Amino acid sequence: MKTLIVLLFAISCFLPNLASGTVIKLTSGGNIQMAIDNAQPGDTILLAAGRYEGHDLTIRKPLTIWGESYPVVDGMHKGNIFLVAAENVHFKGLHIINSGKSTMEDSAGIKFFDSKSCTVSDNLLEETYFALHFSNSEEITVSNNRLFSSAEKEYQTGNGIHLWKCKNSTIENNTVMGHRDGIYLEFVTNTVSRQNTIEGNKRYGLHFMFSHDNSYLQNTFRRNGAGVAVMYTHNVLMQENLFEENWGASSYGILLKDITDSQVINNIFRKNTIGIYMEGSSRNTFQNNSFQQNGWAFKLMASCDRNTIEANNFLGNTFDISTNGSVVLNTLNQNYWDKYEGYDLDKDRLGDVPYRPINLFSMIVEKIPAAVILWRSFLVTLLDRMEKVIPSITPENMIDNSPKMKPYDLGTAHS
Template identity: 45%
Template structure:
């Protein structure tokens, strides 16, 4: 069908189609909104096939099995106080497949609820009307009560949260780029047994938040320049049993912010030039750091209280100035990553105003000479003398380049 074909309205085409039919859209502009789909359908078109919602509501509202939407562009879905208007809403769908979509100027991008087994791949979602008010902005890819979803190779920018998971199980998020979103690049809530890998989270308001979830695996992601007051690369809040491996944390105000995290393994991650590399706000038990690189961070680890079996072993710390007499590559004296100023800044927030002052510099120096003042509950007994080189096999740089 096309704008000048006998069937020029997509709504009419959907009504006429039988289950499992395929609708082909030619290039052109289609003015449609609130299209209800209740049967298995495939809709395919080129990028030049543009469905314009004219800011009158949502565009697709699907409740069907095996719904496939590919290639087309959708734009102009505006904010509504009553409904979560989105370019595509999937309700109680199974085996959905959304691919190669260009979604622009929308309130919500893709909203998936109570659905199972689906794919969202290679979509671009952006909001050109970049807002500053969280309340009037929606999320790029929003999943609620779903299972077995694959979110891959998407590019999301200018939304509230780039990707949002709530009550989502056994799903995978990979090779996405989430950049310049107002709040979080990725936001997990109450979602267990999920994996996200090789994503890039850049310049988002506050980075990635993983909250109230269990068994989350995070591999090969890049958290870069989430910089600002109260911004962080990764926020872990009430998290149990996770793996964080092969991630790059570069120039974030706080690379990993912990507000309650238990049994998290940090293996072979790079923490480069962050304000705080790892900041604990309490409730941390049995976290294990092994073979991570900490380079050029203003504060390496901010942790206070009893050690609670949180352990650091064989990490590389650029602030370490010990020695290695037996040349086994491991420093002969432990490294204490929590320095005195870290402690002071943690105890009284206002004292951070003395950052880069001569007094604090002298204090740090005095501390190195006579480390009696250093909080010594947390330490790496075997710090590496050189950077740890890990093979980046699970991380490919094929994340979308837009």
């Protein structure tokens, strides 16, 4: 019985391919467009290893394009390479290079319109303007692709994985390097991004707007031009991601603008100029995150309300929290602050003296960035001490009433 189930399962896995009619084999130099036009819906076009040229290869029926040991499809720097408007189109194992470069038509390696149930997996895309571009599509799976661009300036390249008005999709295990935005989502709902590595992109690692009910799990965002910026969205889950080494005056681990009802859990923010910058955001939960060696761990603007920052570790940051006003409508609770100097007499592992994570000098630096040069001088230390004893300038309510005495043991995917 058991073997039968396994057998059935194995068959069902191959079913899309088996059921999909004939396999059309192309050899190096073959005309892909002709093969597509001649194929019946559900056929598989198998590209043998070698080199193929062509651009604006248009697919309007269910097809599988399968490459044997990464055949090169060269767009010759003209237009889009593949254009898809159909259901059940699958790309696998291709090496796609040299799309056109046009901001007018957003040239892409593979571009999908109004498609459904399509997959793009195990492909290598190099020197494409946009790499994978999806609009008005659903149930898309993008997995195990490697997307590289060697553009020097932001305007010379498009986004790695670009989704516009899509839903119910999965983006996993991809590597995106050197593009403008690593992953760009606009009007995208119910989509999961998992275990992607987004590194060294010119603008944002992850950029989404108006994209509700999505989750971002176990991704790595490293050394992107301006880190990660996400806006105008509610109900987002960000879990176990790593945000690392985003350096620069306007570079953030995450910039959250107008994000509501979202959860940021179990992430690591390491060596960013600003770990999290948040403005105009409400009702978000930040839990079990680890902030390590950032310039500013958290910039919490006064326009945020009802956010909860709870049970996080703050370790070795230059400034833990800074803000721009005196109003604080957010809750800080039971975090571990390595700068906390209180004591715990009743041994409940929570400090008996509240911790004020904002120091006076970070308020000064917020107003006059040039003053950062005086950091760690005796004068500034003295001022901070005085402010800690008698708070007069720093917001009265930015306070953790029960700071943790020992750091949390946050075992995450990246530690």
